Amino acid sequence: MTERDVIARLIDVSIGFPANDGAVDTVVDRLSLTIRAGERIGLIGASGSGKSLTALSLLGLVPPPGVIVGGSVEIQGTDILSDSVSNQERLRGGTIGMVFQEAEAALNPVMTIGAHLEEMIRRHRPTETGRWRRIAVDLLEKVDLEPIRTLKSHPHRLSGGQRQRALLAIALAGDPDLIIADEPTSSLDVLTQARMLGLLDNLCRERALALLLISHDLGVVSSLVDRVVVMLAGAIVEEAQTQDLLEAPLHPYSESLVTSARQTGSSKTHPMGHPKSQSGCAFARHCPRREPECEQNLPDLIVLNGGGAVRCPIVAAEVDQ
Ligand SMILES: Nc1ncnc2c1ncn2[C@@H]1O[C@H](COP(=O)(O)OP(=O)(O)O)[C@@H](O)[C@H]1O
Ligand code: SF4
Ligand SMILES: [Mg+2]
Secondary structure (H helix, E strand, O other): OOHHHEEEEEEEEEEEEEOOOOOEEEEEEEEEEEEEOOOEEEEEOOOOOOHHHHHHHHOOOOOOOOEEEEEEEEEOOEEHHHOOHHHHHHHHHHOEEEEOOOHHHHOOOOOOHHHHHHHHHHHHOHHHHHHHHHHHHHHHHHOOOOHHHHHHOOHHHOOHHHHHHHHHHHHHHOOOOEEEEEOOOOOOOHHHHHHHHHHHHHHHHHHOOEEEEEEOEHHHHOOOOOEEEEEEOOEEEEEEEHHHHHHOOOOHHHHHHHHHHHHHOOOEOOOOOOHHHOOOOOOHHHOOOOOHHHHOOOOOOEEOOOOOEEOOHHHHHHHOO
Protein backbone atom coordinates (compact mmCIF):
# COMPACT_ATOMS: atom_id res chain seq x y z
CA MET A 1 0.00 0.00 0.00
CA THR A 2 1.28 3.47 -0.81
CA GLU A 3 0.56 6.81 0.84
CA ARG A 4 -1.80 7.47 -2.08
CA ASP A 5 -4.10 4.69 -0.84
CA VAL A 6 -4.68 6.51 2.43
CA ILE A 7 -8.15 8.08 2.53
CA ALA A 8 -8.16 9.36 6.08
CA ARG A 9 -5.70 9.53 8.91
CA LEU A 10 -5.92 10.67 12.51
CA ILE A 11 -2.55 11.36 14.09
CA ASP A 12 -2.42 11.64 17.89
CA VAL A 13 -5.83 13.28 18.02
CA SER A 14 -7.01 14.40 21.46
CA ILE A 15 -10.51 15.75 22.05
CA GLY A 16 -11.64 17.54 25.17
CA PHE A 17 -14.51 19.39 26.82
CA PRO A 18 -14.11 22.43 29.09
CA ALA A 19 -14.33 21.46 32.76
CA ASN A 20 -15.74 23.62 35.59
CA ASP A 21 -12.27 24.51 36.89
CA GLY A 22 -11.26 26.03 33.52
CA ALA A 23 -9.19 23.01 32.53
CA VAL A 24 -10.10 20.64 29.68
CA ASP A 25 -11.37 17.10 30.29
CA THR A 26 -9.75 14.81 27.74
CA VAL A 27 -12.28 12.30 26.38
CA VAL A 28 -10.24 11.03 23.40
CA ASP A 29 -6.56 10.68 24.13
CA ARG A 30 -3.85 10.79 21.40
CA LEU A 31 -5.70 8.51 19.03
CA SER A 32 -4.12 7.51 15.71
CA LEU A 33 -5.96 5.66 12.95
CA THR A 34 -5.29 5.17 9.24
CA ILE A 35 -8.03 4.15 6.82
CA ARG A 36 -6.91 3.00 3.37
CA ALA A 37 -8.88 2.58 0.13
CA GLY A 38 -11.24 -0.39 0.28
CA GLU A 39 -10.33 -1.25 3.88
CA ARG A 40 -13.05 -2.21 6.37
CA ILE A 41 -12.43 -1.32 9.98
CA GLY A 42 -14.61 -1.94 13.02
CA LEU A 43 -14.37 0.57 15.89
CA ILE A 44 -15.60 -1.15 19.06
CA GLY A 45 -16.02 0.19 22.56
CA ALA A 46 -18.45 0.80 25.38
CA SER A 47 -20.89 3.67 25.28
CA GLY A 48 -18.96 6.83 26.18
CA SER A 49 -15.56 5.45 25.12
CA GLY A 50 -15.17 8.14 22.43
CA LYS A 51 -16.18 6.33 19.22
CA SER A 52 -18.58 8.96 17.88
CA LEU A 53 -16.25 11.87 18.68
CA THR A 54 -13.43 10.02 16.89
CA ALA A 55 -15.66 9.62 13.81
CA LEU A 56 -16.79 13.25 13.97
CA SER A 57 -13.18 14.43 14.20
CA LEU A 58 -12.56 12.75 10.82
CA LEU A 59 -15.13 15.17 9.40
CA GLY A 60 -13.96 18.20 11.39
CA LEU A 61 -17.37 18.12 13.12
CA VAL A 62 -16.62 17.73 16.85
CA PRO A 63 -19.66 19.44 18.43
CA PRO A 64 -18.92 22.53 20.58
CA PRO A 65 -18.00 23.00 23.36
CA GLY A 66 -15.94 19.94 22.46
CA VAL A 67 -12.66 20.77 20.80
CA ILE A 68 -9.77 18.95 19.16
CA VAL A 69 -6.96 19.89 21.55
CA GLY A 70 -4.11 18.12 19.80
CA GLY A 71 -3.01 16.13 16.79
CA SER A 72 -3.96 16.34 13.14
CA VAL A 73 -6.66 15.02 10.82
CA GLU A 74 -5.74 14.33 7.19
CA ILE A 75 -8.22 13.53 4.47
CA GLN A 76 -6.58 12.48 1.20
CA GLY A 77 -3.38 14.16 2.30
CA THR A 78 -5.02 17.48 3.29
CA ASP A 79 -4.82 18.63 6.91
CA ILE A 80 -8.49 19.51 7.37
CA LEU A 81 -8.04 21.31 10.69
CA SER A 82 -6.05 24.06 9.03
CA ASP A 83 -8.05 23.98 5.80
CA SER A 84 -10.80 26.32 4.60
CA VAL A 85 -14.38 25.58 5.63
CA SER A 86 -15.45 25.13 1.98
CA ASN A 87 -12.76 22.53 1.35
CA GLN A 88 -13.76 20.73 4.55
CA GLU A 89 -17.32 20.58 3.21
CA ARG A 90 -16.13 19.20 -0.12
CA LEU A 91 -14.19 16.44 1.62
CA ARG A 92 -17.14 15.77 3.89
CA GLY A 93 -19.70 14.02 1.72
CA GLY A 94 -17.50 13.91 -1.39
CA THR A 95 -14.77 11.77 0.16
CA ILE A 96 -16.45 10.60 3.36
CA GLY A 97 -20.13 9.72 3.65
CA MET A 98 -21.46 9.53 7.18
CA VAL A 99 -24.38 7.50 8.49
CA PHE A 100 -24.93 9.18 11.85
CA GLN A 101 -25.93 7.38 15.04
CA GLU A 102 -29.19 9.33 15.35
CA ALA A 103 -30.80 9.08 11.90
CA GLU A 104 -33.68 11.34 12.89
CA ALA A 105 -31.44 14.15 14.13
CA ALA A 106 -29.17 13.87 11.08
CA LEU A 107 -32.01 14.65 8.67
CA ASN A 108 -33.70 18.02 8.22
CA PRO A 109 -37.35 17.45 9.27
CA VAL A 110 -38.75 19.99 6.80
CA MET A 111 -36.89 18.55 3.78
CA THR A 112 -38.05 15.48 1.86
CA ILE A 113 -35.62 12.60 1.32
CA GLY A 114 -35.55 13.66 -2.36
CA ALA A 115 -34.45 17.18 -1.37
CA HIS A 116 -31.66 15.73 0.81
CA LEU A 117 -30.46 13.57 -2.09
CA GLU A 118 -30.69 16.44 -4.58
CA GLU A 119 -28.66 18.70 -2.28
CA MET A 120 -25.87 16.10 -1.89
CA ILE A 121 -25.67 15.50 -5.64
CA ARG A 122 -25.69 19.25 -6.45
CA ARG A 123 -22.92 19.91 -3.92
CA HIS A 124 -20.64 16.96 -4.62
CA ARG A 125 -21.39 15.98 -8.23
CA PRO A 126 -22.29 19.33 -9.86
CA THR A 127 -21.84 18.04 -13.40
CA GLU A 128 -24.53 15.43 -12.75
CA THR A 129 -27.06 17.80 -11.17
CA GLY A 130 -29.30 17.57 -14.26
CA ARG A 131 -29.80 13.86 -13.71
CA TRP A 132 -30.03 13.97 -9.90
CA ARG A 133 -33.45 12.31 -9.92
CA ARG A 134 -32.21 9.29 -11.88
CA ILE A 135 -29.23 8.91 -9.52
CA ALA A 136 -31.50 9.30 -6.47
CA VAL A 137 -33.94 6.64 -7.72
CA ASP A 138 -31.04 4.21 -8.34
CA LEU A 139 -29.65 4.82 -4.85
CA LEU A 140 -33.01 4.34 -3.13
CA GLU A 141 -33.50 1.08 -5.04
CA LYS A 142 -30.03 -0.02 -3.94
CA VAL A 143 -30.97 0.46 -0.29
CA ASP A 144 -34.29 -1.39 -0.75
CA LEU A 145 -36.55 1.64 -0.49
CA GLU A 146 -39.52 2.24 -2.78
CA PRO A 147 -38.03 5.17 -4.72
CA ILE A 148 -40.97 7.28 -5.88
CA ARG A 149 -42.76 7.33 -2.55
CA THR A 150 -39.54 7.80 -0.55
CA LEU A 151 -38.37 10.76 -2.67
CA LYS A 152 -41.52 12.65 -1.63
CA SER A 153 -41.45 11.55 2.03
CA HIS A 154 -40.36 13.65 4.97
CA PRO A 155 -38.08 11.84 7.47
CA HIS A 156 -40.83 11.39 10.11
CA ARG A 157 -42.96 9.40 7.64
CA LEU A 158 -40.33 6.62 7.53
CA SER A 159 -39.79 3.80 10.03
CA GLY A 160 -36.49 3.64 11.94
CA GLY A 161 -35.05 1.05 9.53
CA GLN A 162 -36.20 3.02 6.47
CA ARG A 163 -34.66 6.22 7.87
CA GLN A 164 -31.31 4.47 8.39
CA ARG A 165 -31.40 3.20 4.81
CA ALA A 166 -32.39 6.66 3.50
CA LEU A 167 -29.42 8.08 5.41
CA LEU A 168 -27.18 5.48 3.76
CA ALA A 169 -28.51 6.47 0.30
CA ILE A 170 -27.84 10.16 1.12
CA ALA A 171 -24.31 9.31 2.32
CA LEU A 172 -23.69 7.45 -0.96
CA ALA A 173 -25.09 10.30 -3.07
CA GLY A 174 -21.84 12.28 -2.76
CA ASP A 175 -19.99 9.30 -4.32
CA PRO A 176 -17.61 8.94 -1.35
CA ASP A 177 -14.55 6.68 -1.01
CA LEU A 178 -15.25 5.96 2.66
CA ILE A 179 -18.49 5.35 4.54
CA ILE A 180 -18.54 5.91 8.29
CA ALA A 181 -21.50 4.12 9.86
CA ASP A 182 -21.94 5.03 13.54
CA GLU A 183 -24.02 2.39 15.34
CA PRO A 184 -26.20 2.10 12.22
CA THR A 185 -28.25 -0.73 13.70
CA SER A 186 -28.40 -0.06 17.43
CA SER A 187 -31.98 1.29 17.36
CA LEU A 188 -33.27 -1.47 15.04
CA ASP A 189 -34.81 -4.88 15.73
CA VAL A 190 -32.70 -7.94 14.94
CA LEU A 191 -34.15 -8.63 11.47
CA THR A 192 -33.91 -5.00 10.36
CA GLN A 193 -30.37 -4.95 11.78
CA ALA A 194 -29.34 -7.92 9.66
CA ARG A 195 -30.85 -6.31 6.56
CA MET A 196 -28.94 -3.05 7.13
CA LEU A 197 -25.65 -4.91 7.67
CA GLY A 198 -26.22 -7.01 4.54
CA LEU A 199 -26.82 -3.84 2.54
CA LEU A 200 -23.67 -2.18 3.85
CA ASP A 201 -21.69 -5.29 3.01
CA ASN A 202 -23.00 -5.46 -0.58
CA LEU A 203 -22.64 -1.74 -1.26
CA CYS A 204 -19.06 -1.64 0.02
CA ARG A 205 -18.18 -4.64 -2.15
CA GLU A 206 -19.89 -3.29 -5.30
CA ARG A 207 -18.36 0.17 -5.01
CA ALA A 208 -15.02 -0.86 -3.47
CA LEU A 209 -15.78 1.50 -0.58
CA ALA A 210 -13.76 1.72 2.60
CA LEU A 211 -15.87 1.32 5.74
CA LEU A 212 -15.49 2.49 9.32
CA LEU A 213 -18.20 0.60 11.19
CA ILE A 214 -18.74 1.76 14.76
CA SER A 215 -20.50 -0.35 17.37
CA HIS A 216 -20.61 -1.17 21.06
CA ASP A 217 -21.21 -4.79 20.01
CA LEU A 218 -18.34 -6.89 18.63
CA GLY A 219 -20.85 -9.46 17.38
CA VAL A 220 -22.40 -6.84 15.05
CA VAL A 221 -19.21 -5.78 13.30
CA SER A 222 -17.03 -8.88 13.25
CA SER A 223 -18.64 -10.45 10.17
CA LEU A 224 -18.22 -7.28 8.11
CA VAL A 225 -14.76 -5.92 8.83
CA ASP A 226 -11.15 -6.96 8.14
CA ARG A 227 -9.62 -5.17 11.10
CA VAL A 228 -10.92 -4.29 14.55
CA VAL A 229 -9.87 -1.34 16.69
CA VAL A 230 -10.94 -1.68 20.34
CA MET A 231 -11.41 1.54 22.34
CA LEU A 232 -11.58 1.87 26.10
CA ALA A 233 -12.06 5.17 27.95
CA GLY A 234 -10.96 7.38 25.05
CA ALA A 235 -7.94 5.37 23.90
CA ILE A 236 -7.21 2.43 21.59
CA VAL A 237 -6.34 -0.68 23.63
CA GLU A 238 -5.97 -3.17 20.77
CA GLU A 239 -5.78 -3.26 16.98
CA ALA A 240 -5.87 -6.61 15.19
CA GLN A 241 -7.10 -8.45 12.11
CA THR A 242 -10.68 -9.54 12.87
CA GLN A 243 -9.89 -13.24 12.72
CA ASP A 244 -6.89 -12.85 15.04
CA LEU A 245 -8.95 -10.86 17.54
CA LEU A 246 -11.77 -13.40 17.56
CA GLU A 247 -9.43 -16.38 17.88
CA ALA A 248 -6.82 -14.93 20.22
CA PRO A 249 -7.65 -11.52 21.70
CA LEU A 250 -4.62 -10.01 23.43
CA HIS A 251 -5.77 -7.17 25.66
CA PRO A 252 -7.67 -8.48 28.70
CA TYR A 253 -10.53 -6.07 27.86
CA SER A 254 -10.78 -7.47 24.29
CA GLU A 255 -10.64 -10.93 25.81
CA SER A 256 -13.69 -10.14 27.95
CA LEU A 257 -15.56 -8.88 24.86
CA VAL A 258 -14.71 -11.97 22.81
CA THR A 259 -15.64 -14.32 25.65
CA SER A 260 -19.06 -12.73 26.07
CA ALA A 261 -19.59 -12.71 22.25
CA ARG A 262 -18.83 -16.46 22.21
CA GLN A 263 -21.27 -17.08 25.04
CA THR A 264 -24.17 -14.93 23.88
CA GLY A 265 -23.44 -14.14 20.22
CA SER A 266 -23.22 -10.51 21.21
CA SER A 267 -20.65 -8.63 23.26
CA LYS A 268 -22.42 -5.62 24.69
CA THR A 269 -19.85 -3.39 26.30
CA HIS A 270 -20.27 -1.60 29.64
CA PRO A 271 -19.17 1.99 30.38
CA MET A 272 -15.71 2.02 31.95
CA GLY A 273 -14.84 5.65 32.87
CA HIS A 274 -12.66 8.27 31.22
CA PRO A 275 -8.95 8.84 30.69
CA LYS A 276 -8.74 11.55 33.38
CA SER A 277 -10.68 9.63 36.01
CA GLN A 278 -7.81 7.23 36.66
CA SER A 279 -4.08 7.51 36.26
CA GLY A 280 -3.12 3.99 35.20
CA CYS A 281 -4.55 1.40 32.84
CA ALA A 282 -8.28 2.04 32.30
CA PHE A 283 -8.99 -1.68 32.72
CA ALA A 284 -6.99 -2.10 35.94
CA ARG A 285 -9.97 -2.35 38.27
CA HIS A 286 -11.45 -5.25 36.24
CA CYS A 287 -8.28 -6.95 35.00
CA PRO A 288 -7.47 -10.47 36.19
CA ARG A 289 -3.81 -9.93 35.19
CA ARG A 290 -3.31 -6.62 37.05
CA GLU A 291 0.14 -5.93 38.56
CA PRO A 292 0.86 -3.12 41.06
CA GLU A 293 2.48 -0.95 38.35
CA CYS A 294 -0.70 -1.09 36.19
CA GLU A 295 -2.30 1.62 38.33
CA GLN A 296 0.60 4.10 38.04
CA ASN A 297 0.71 5.37 34.44
CA LEU A 298 -1.43 4.86 31.32
CA PRO A 299 0.43 2.16 29.34
CA ASP A 300 1.57 2.99 25.78
CA LEU A 301 -0.01 1.35 22.74
CA ILE A 302 2.70 -1.14 21.75
CA VAL A 303 3.05 -2.12 18.08
CA LEU A 304 3.71 -5.85 17.87
CA ASN A 305 6.31 -7.51 15.65
CA GLY A 306 3.73 -9.85 14.14
CA GLY A 307 1.32 -6.96 13.32
CA GLY A 308 -1.38 -5.35 15.42
CA ALA A 309 -0.97 -3.36 18.61
CA VAL A 310 -1.89 -3.71 22.27
CA ARG A 311 -1.95 -1.25 25.20
CA CYS A 312 -0.62 -3.62 27.83
CA PRO A 313 3.11 -4.10 28.49
CA ILE A 314 2.53 -7.46 30.18
CA VAL A 315 0.72 -9.02 27.22
CA ALA A 316 3.04 -7.34 24.68
CA ALA A 317 6.12 -8.79 26.36
CA GLU A 318 4.64 -12.30 26.18
CA VAL A 319 3.60 -11.98 22.53
CA ASP A 320 6.89 -10.50 21.29
CA GLN A 321 9.15 -12.84 23.27
N1 LIG B 1 -21.42 17.71 24.99
C1 LIG B 1 -20.59 17.08 25.80
N2 LIG B 1 -20.17 17.66 26.95
C2 LIG B 1 -19.30 17.03 27.78
N3 LIG B 1 -18.79 15.79 27.53
C3 LIG B 1 -19.20 15.17 26.42
C4 LIG B 1 -20.11 15.77 25.48
N4 LIG B 1 -20.30 14.90 24.45
C5 LIG B 1 -19.53 13.81 24.73
N5 LIG B 1 -18.88 13.99 25.91
C6 LIG B 1 -17.96 13.05 26.55
O1 LIG B 1 -17.22 12.34 25.57
C7 LIG B 1 -17.30 10.96 25.83
C8 LIG B 1 -17.25 10.22 24.51
O2 LIG B 1 -18.43 10.48 23.79
P1 LIG B 1 -18.79 9.68 22.46
O3 LIG B 1 -17.71 9.82 21.46
O4 LIG B 1 -20.15 10.14 22.06
O5 LIG B 1 -18.84 8.16 22.97
P2 LIG B 1 -19.38 6.85 22.23
O6 LIG B 1 -19.75 7.21 20.83
O7 LIG B 1 -18.26 5.87 22.31
O8 LIG B 1 -20.55 6.40 23.03
C9 LIG B 1 -18.57 10.76 26.61
O9 LIG B 1 -18.48 9.74 27.54
C10 LIG B 1 -18.74 12.06 27.35
O10 LIG B 1 -18.14 11.99 28.60
S1 SF4 C 1 -1.80 -2.94 31.85
FE1 SF4 C 1 -2.20 -4.25 33.66
S2 SF4 C 1 -4.33 -3.82 34.24
FE2 SF4 C 1 -4.04 -3.07 32.15
S3 SF4 C 1 -4.66 -4.72 30.83
FE3 SF4 C 1 -2.47 -4.96 31.12
S4 SF4 C 1 -2.27 -6.34 32.86
FE4 SF4 C 1 -4.36 -5.59 32.89
MG1 LIG D 1 -21.58 7.04 19.89
